[in-house]
Amino acid sequence: MMVAKILDDGAHDALADAVPTILVVEDDRLVMMVISEALADDHFRVLAAPDAISARRVLESDAVDVLFTDIDLGPGPSGLVLAREARRLCPGLAVVYASGGRPSLPKDLAVPGAAFVPKPYRQAEVCDLLSRIARRPGSATM
Helix, strand or coil, X not given: CCCEEECCCCCHHHHHHHCCEEEEECCCHHHHXXXXXXXXXXXXXXXXXXXXXXXXXXXXXXXXXXXXXXXXXXXXXXXXXHHHHHHHHCCCCXXXXXXXXXXXXXXXXXXXXXXXXXXXXXXXXXXXXXXXXXXXXXXXXX
16 A cells, blocks of 8 residues: 655655644545645645555554545545544544535544535645644634
8 A cells, every 4th residue: 555745855854843744545546646735735744645554554653733534435444434543543633524425424423523525625725724723733623
């Protein structure tokens, strides 16, 4: 499984200390690449994973401020399962779900304080939402 890190050459340490880190989890590689690049252009440190198993490895090895995950990740654990595991690993982690298969997400399925973005979404709106959330951890609302 591929895990991509969207970073400038040699800038990892300085960048990691200076800007929020977003973990993008998306099984559609084109969508993952496009939103990851938009977030990097918006001055985020972006880590990306195509599935929940790869994402968990990232969460175990890197500091992450916001988890931005698709809900339906194909075979394997869903974004819902990933978010619950991520919160066990990082209790203060902000979570934003995305889905094209549902217009909303019942609060009983989401981790507390999570936000939801229906697909298709506008990149600028996602960047703005993640910027607000990353600068005020735990403030995401459904």
